[in-house]
Amino acid sequence: MRVPYSWLLDYIDTDISAEDMAEVLTMGGLEVEEIDNWASADGEATDQVLITSVTSNRGDLLSMTGVARHAAALLDCDFTLPDCTMPRGGEPERAEHELTQGDSQITIEDLEGCPRYSALRLVGVEVRESPQWMAHRLEAAGARPIDNMVDVTNYVLWELGQPLHAFDHKLLVNGHIIVRRAESGEKLMTIDGVARELTENDLVIADEKGAIALAGVMGGTDTEIRERTTDVLIESAHFDPTMVRRTAQRLGMASEASYRFERFVDPNLTLRALGRVARIIEQIDAGSVVGPAMDVRSEDFVRDPIVLRPARTNHLLGLELTTGEQVEMLALLGLESEPEKTPAEPPEEELLHPYPDHRQALERLRVSVPTRRPDIEREVDLIEEIAIVYGYDTIPATLPRNTTGAGVRTRRQKLERRVSEIMRGAGLCENVTYSMMGACDLDFLDLAEDVDQRDALRLRSPAAENQELMRTTLLPGLLSAARYNVRQRVEEVALFEIGRIFVPLEVGLPEERQKLGAVCMGSARTSTWNLPDEYQEMDFYWLKGIMEQLCERLYIDDEVQFARSTHDSLHPGRAAQISVGRETVGDIGEISPAVQEAYDLPAPACVVELDLEILLSHARLLARYEPQPRLPAARRDLALVVDDDEKHTGQRLLNVTREAGGEFLERARIFDVYVDVERLGQGRKSVALSLSFRHPERTPTDEEVEEAMERITHRLRRKLDAEVRTW
């Protein structure tokens, strides 16, 4: 809200600068975003305008007097309200839902939407320009001066915070104001010149012919003040915040009135605002009040006092305020307190921490809260008011008594950090991508209609295109990042992400599973040179090697296996399922040509996606030391030529070798694989194994090693039809 500083000073007795005032208000909970050096359009007036940002619970700060009252409490200086008394003859007449007075009648049909409707009749009105002082103030506050009638209602709105509306009384059919729900499809032309179609949820002001205003939002053109208007009815009502908000939102209209009603306007302000209107009309000689003000309402709008225990204030804030000090601070905000007569139970010892004062512990105050402060409902709300007046910056700083000891990460949290460290150490950059994906991603990934990943949660209103689903796989985010890099002409991509996927369940919230995903593509050449090409490509074996290292550094005891598999998104000949022990943890492979094309990548990227929760369930936090072998190993190499097919995988050759190796075979590994049609013949490959023989207790004899080699070669020949060469 725009708060012209000279206007504010009408109500408070202070001589601090606008800048200082801005600081005081900001630290007191009413943020002043900036100070505008304003000059009127006619160049006759200047002012400093504080531009405030009001939190949604403080509708009472949406007026000059509201701000002034708060400032006076923070500065501990005098605050004076303007004269809001009703001139003689205007003293109000009250009724429950219907009131007739002279040729005016008010009926409230919907007391929930409109608990109070007050009105004032003015006659002998001369519609003309407002006096300059008023026009300037409205202009500084951001309201366009229109004519004296509209301007008076706006002036009082800014001054007191009560939205008002002026009707041309002669244009009201039978002078009858009816507050009711609109009929479905009812039409109203609002003063902004837009024809509105209404629903049964909208509250309207109507005359006997039809709707004449949208309650609390905007008036209609049919009954608005015009130049020849002489007879005016000023509406000053209290409308239900929720109904006003719904109507304003549905119709996409926001007005100064709806903005305030949505945040709650003091129901006891209606008559005071009319009194103020009457006083200003008198002052600017624009007409005269006839008859008593009309006040239709069903309740008294009186609030019960709230009990405050001064010891509780200190208990919650960590202060040592006396009861008297607390009473004074509340009084500055216009909250009156009186001691409660009934003796109270003393609280338990702990509840007096940190400033035990047994005498204060028995005291209780009954605090009367004005209806302008609906945000103060409970003891704790009063304590907050005391904290604000006392000053947040004045509250001391202490640390909680430590009763819980050291903070520790859980096993899962520690292991997850280790996964990130290992992946980064292996050269993959840690990435963070959105949790959403597009339905198109599922197509890009070439997923069949029945695979699990197709079953994704859908956002009702997505924020961006292709982000309408909650991800069921990390691959779209990683492959999109790869595509982004390629478009930036970065063709070496190595990224991983640790993030959640969302699996819909039959009932309740989805299952959120933590996954590890990675993508790599191109060459690792950035940090090496003169190395043979196969060591530079971030290919399947590069990524697989990292996964093996990962399992090793997680001290996984169970066997980690890579078995050839098929996966919709992966190259049929270059995909593997990874399992640990008996559990499947995920997939690794080169993306299929279709996926490569869909993501517009220049090379077949390799990807991996693991279920981190399963993987980590096999991990250990600590490594276990194993003693070094005391005796030397005997080494032998073995060259095999076998068919280059599905039966003769490296894993199979190793398995057969190990089965046949006996107790002395400590380790077997593959160190060379090649295909050479001329030397080996069509469909054959050469695989070289390196074997080491060792026994924990004794050195195997040459004969024992030879015997084992014999068994191995025999088994390889028989089971796998291998040509075997040893040396």
Added chain:
Amino acid sequence: MENRLKKMADAARSALRGASDLEELEETRIEYLGRSGILRELQQGIRDVAEELRPRVGKLINRTRQELEKIVEERRRELEEQQVYERAEENRIDVTLPGRSGYIAGRHPLMATLDDMLEIFLGLGYNIAEGPEVENYYYGFEALNYPPDHPAMDEQMTFYLGENTLLRSQTSTVQIRVMEQQKPPVRVVVPGRCFRRDTVDATHSHTFHQLEGLCVDEGITMADLKGTLIAFGRGMFGEDTRVRFRPDFFPFTEPSAEFAVSCFACRGEGENCRVCKNSGWIELGGAGMVDPNVLANVGYDTERYTGFAFGVGIERFTMNRHGIPDMRLLYSGDMRMLRQF
């Protein structure tokens, strides 16, 4: 005889010292000091010398031999050193060529910021809690004391998956889940992803990270909240950091505060500072005393227990401390950016 000896010694000295490699040195040594070398010849010639002079000449010959042998040793050492150097020179490498190693990547800047924050709170005795990103209405809003018609719940602000399921818009949701499962004392921090229906641009994102803190026990005060956040501010930004609190409003805390730290870029001076836009302060987040309604919702005795909670945004702070100009970069997977961390 003595003259011949002197002349020979002079010639030998310069020949030995002038030997340009080990081979030449050895040839020269044999020429003078060998079994049939010049010195030996002279020694044999001693018979021709007068008897009384013999001991003198003999001594002289011995001294000359010792001297020359010493020279040979010296020269040999010199030449050997030289040879090692020359061989090394032949085998030299260009030490200015780049090193060869695998690339070691750094922590994502968002994660690095969270790590730094978590270290501080672990030190203050907080455990780390986590909770679901997809929440229901109860945990998302109702249990946090949001009135039924609060604008934050609007479809314009919050992502909905169904009538009752939504993406959490703050990590505060985890407060409820933690307290439901645990009796006081509670001391946790909750790092996590949150979602709000914002249009993505340089300074906004529909996905963002927060760190939530919650401390509930007997006798927890607002002064404790201030002390904790000051400890956090100093731990993150240095001992001379000041922390500012001012009233704010959140449904789940009462009293509520916004908290800011003095700008780390200009040390709070607020002059020509892009980080704090010359205000001298950087707003970090919201905080307050846990509203008694929230404590009651999880079945805590609101008379016995009080607590505080706070939430810190991660993205903007991360951008500030690294000078990252565009929030979208954090989620882009841009290798050029990630390799800088």
